[in-house]
Amino acid sequence: MNPALEGQVALVTGGSSGIGYGVAQALANAGASVAINYHSHGEAAEALAASIEKAGGQAVAIQADVSDEADIDAMFDTLIKRFGTVDIVVANSGLQKDAKFVEMTLADWNAVMNVNLTGQFLTAQRAVREFLRRGPRPVSRALGKIICMSSVHEVIPWAGHVNYASSKGGIQMMMKSLAQEVAPHRIRVNSIAPGAIRTPINKAAWDNPEALKTLLELVPYGRIGESEDIGRAAVWLASDDSDYVVGTTLFVDGGMTLYPGFADNG
Numbered sequence: 001m002n003p004a005l006e007g008q009v010a011l012v013t014g015g016s017s018g019i020g021y022g023v024a025q026a027l028a029n030a031g032a033s034v035a036i037n038y039h040s041h042g043e044a045a046e047a048l049a050a051s052i053e054k055a056g057g058q059a060v061a062i063q064a065d066v067s068d069e070a071d072i073d074a075m076f077d078t079l080i081k082r083f084g085t086v087d088i089v090v091a092n093s094g095l096q097k098d099a100k101f102v103e104m105t106l107a108d109w110n111a112v113m114n115v116n117l118t119g120q121f122l123t124a125q126r127a128v129r130e131f132l133r134r135g136p137r138p139v140s141r142a143l144g145k146i147i148c149m150s151s152v153h154e155v156i157p158w159a160g161h162v163n164y165a166s167s168k169g170g171i172q173m174m175m176k177s178l179a180q181e182v183a184p185h186r187i188r189v190n191s192i193a194p195g196a197i198r199t200p201i202n203k204a205a206w207d208n209p210e211a212l213k214t215l216l217e218l219v220p221y222g223r224i225g226e227s228e229d230i231g232r233a234a235v236w237l238a239s240d241d242s243d244y245v246v247g248t249t250l251f252v253d254g255g256m257t258l259y260p261g262f263a264d265n266g
């Protein structure tokens, strides 16, 4: 049996930690050659690339700030030079700059929008251009696949995080509008909306038993998610097994979007 993504090339932005790291590893395990983007501190991305190569795969770490168009262009140029093209692009980079609304600075707002929303716009745009440039390949039924890393906060409002929730709400509509526009070219665009996944971005919510207990009140399935949970979803969304899945958000959240606060109240 061939691995699901054999012969395909993937790019994962923000692949040096957390969900992006797990997704890059999962795509490599499924047979893809992987470009692992990092913003700063390349050690983790370099180490992941080295361990994928040691296991017989192909991987490269590439520095870029996803909110910078010139960096995005340079990253795709490096990737195409190394692997020839790209088939799967996971726009995953994201950050939080939390503050009460009245205290949120314009800098906090812009920093989150620039990386979370504009970064995904720039990444997806360059991906679509590359898919159209190189035309069909025998490795997949689709011309290319884009996966946007959204969040349950594309639908769940989040006080104290207006910039973050707005960026994820924006990703929902960007993803769907883009999916509608490029589906006739056989480009599939979808999102993954993680719930609470154990990564550095939300360490305060899980790194002590009290915080974890409070967090799990929001998760009907009763456990925190791991990056591997998202990695498996990404492999499926990138593979021909999901060839008829277009413009959809796949919630991987242990039931967080079931609004468990209503289970015994309301």
Ligand code: NAD
Residues within 6 Å of the ligand: 013, 014, 015, 016, 017, 018, 019, 020, 038, 039, 040, 064, 065, 066, 067, 092, 093, 094, 095, 115, 149, 150, 151, 152, 193, 194, 195, 196, 197, 198, 199, 200, 201, 202
């Ligand atoms: P993380 O902090 O471990 O990863 C974020 C990644 O984005 C890091 O690798 C970071 O270097 C990268 N990044 C930040 N700014 C960048 C820039 N300017 N250019 C390039 N890369 C940049 O956190 P994570 O939880 O792995 O987050 C990954 C994605 O998953 C984010 O989009 C986040 O919003 C989303 N998400 C996470 C959770 C969760 O519970 N952890 C839930 C829902 C959505």
